[in-house]
Each structure stands twice: as C-alpha cells, then as structure tokens.
Amino acid sequence: MYIVDVIVYAQKLGTSGKHEPVRAAFWSGGKGECIHPRTLNKTKQNREIWSNDYPILADDKLAHETTKRLANVEKTIVQHSAQFTDLMEKKSKTEQSDKKKIRHLKEQNNQQKEQIETLKRENEKQIGKMVDLKKEHEQQIKKLQEEKQQLQTQANSMTKKHEQSVTENETHKDELHKYQHKIKQLESEFQALETQLKNTKTKLHEYVLLTEKNRSSLSSLHLEKDSAINELENCRQQFNELKEYYFVLLFIFFLTIYNLYL
Incomplete structure (x- = not known):
C-alpha cells in the first residue's frame, strides 16, 4: 500500500474566518482495489500541532485556489479509479470469454x-x-x-x-x-x-x-x-x-x- 499525505490550507467553515490546515491522505491498494481519498478528522489537538508546523495562510484567494486544486486532484483520482475499475472489468470479461472458448x-x-x-x-x-x-x-x-x-x-x-x-x-x-x-x-x-x-x-x-x-x-x-x-x-x-x-x-x-x- 502506498500512502501520500498532502497538507493543504482551506478556510474553516464558521464565524472565525481563520484558515486552518487540513490533511488529506490518499492511498492505493494492490490487486485491483479502487483508490479513494479520505480526509482525516480534525481535532483540536491536531489543529494546534499543524498550526505550529505550518504557517496559517492569510490570503483568502490563495486558500480558495488551494481548495480548488485539491478538488481537481480528488476529481482526477476518481477518474483514474473509474478507469482502473473499467480495466479490471474488461480483464474479467476477457478471461471469462477466453475460458468459455x-x-x-x-x-x-x-x-x-x-x-x-x-x-x-x-x-x-x-x-x-x-x-x-x-x-x-x-x-x-x-x-x-x-x-x-x-x-x-x-x-x-x-x-x-x-x-x-x-x-x-x-x-x-x-x-x-x-x-x-x-x-x-x-x-x-x-x-x-x-x-x-x-x-x-x-x-x-x-x-x-x-x-x-x-x-x-x-x-x-x-x-x-x-x-x-x-x-x-x-x-x-x-x-x-x-x-x-x-x-x-x-x-x-x-x-x-x-x-x-x-
């Protein structure tokens, strides 16, 4: 299993208007498993640790662009996952057809x-x-x-x-x-x-x-x-x-x- 942690900064939904880091973990499994993005739960302790490790972005425009890039990445991952699933289905159909032949x-x-x-x-x-x-x-x-x-x-x-x-x-x-x-x-x-x-x-x-x-x-x-x-x-x-x-x-x-x- 390959794990890649991507740290992005997105605006927190609420009244504070502050920007907090959100960590998204992407991983891929072997033997035909689909690829799924997941976002780790943000606890108060994690926010404090990430705030110390990474600077808080003050620019709303940069945060919006970062969120948009993350969405594009997730969309690309879903597309690749669908393509991989199609390949697996085609492989299964081909094997079944060959076995019948x-x-x-x-x-x-x-x-x-x-x-x-x-x-x-x-x-x-x-x-x-x-x-x-x-x-x-x-x-x-x-x-x-x-x-x-x-x-x-x-x-x-x-x-x-x-x-x-x-x-x-x-x-x-x-x-x-x-x-x-x-x-x-x-x-x-x-x-x-x-x-x-x-x-x-x-x-x-x-x-x-x-x-x-x-x-x-x-x-x-x-x-x-x-x-x-x-x-x-x-x-x-x-x-x-x-x-x-x-x-x-x-x-x-x-x-x-x-x-x-x-």
Missing part, C-alpha cells in the same frame, strides 16, 4: 477424439473383414487356377488323342467340349473373383485415406487449442505490464502533488 474447444476436441476413435474401430473392423475376404478370394483364385491347369492339361491330352485316332475322337469330342465349356466357366468365375479383389483393394485404400484425414483433423484441433491458450497467456502478460505501468504513473502523480504543496 477454451472449454468449447476442449469439448469439440473430445467429441472429435471420440468420433475418430469410433471411426478407427470401424475402420479396423472393415479392414479385418477386407483382409479376410482378400485371403478367401486368393485361395479361391489359386484353387481355380490349379483346376484350370489340370483341365487344360486334360484338354491338351484329349486333343492329341483326337489327332491320333479320328474314330476314337468322335467319342472324345463330347468330353472335350464339356471340358472346354467348363474351362470357359472357370475363366469367367476367375474374372469375376479378380474384379471383386480389385474392388476390395479400392475400398481398403479408401478406408486408409479416411483414417489419415481423421488424424489430420485431430492435429488441427490440437493446434487451435494451443493457439487459444497462447493468446490468453499473452493477454494476461500485457495486462500485468499495464497494471504495473499504471501504478508507477499514479505514484509519480501523487509524489508530484506532494512536492507541489510542500
């Missing part, structure tokens, strides 16, 4: 995290299903390829026999046609399974891209949260610097007034 960002961040975790679990399930389906298709394709190879070998054997014997080939023609027809069916099934495998690979790639997109969204939310926290810290630092500067100016102002009336 940070709370809202945290809630959004948590919601995004939950959504991303849900999507990740769903993606993992879908990827697992796709992998299993891919393995199953690969096994079927391998099996069909083996069957195709076997049938192709048999067809080649039948063709050779047909070339050796036309008579025997009449019987074998039907079987050959059957095998060829079955080969075509197997080739058609092979193409269908191959198409399904390509579609499965495409869907798997889409799920991987979606997972990467969700990770990027989560990273962006973290960056926005860090930016909001840094901005709040900068506002607090600027306010503390402004408060220190204000108290220094106020102390110099009261010190100047004190020196003026010495």
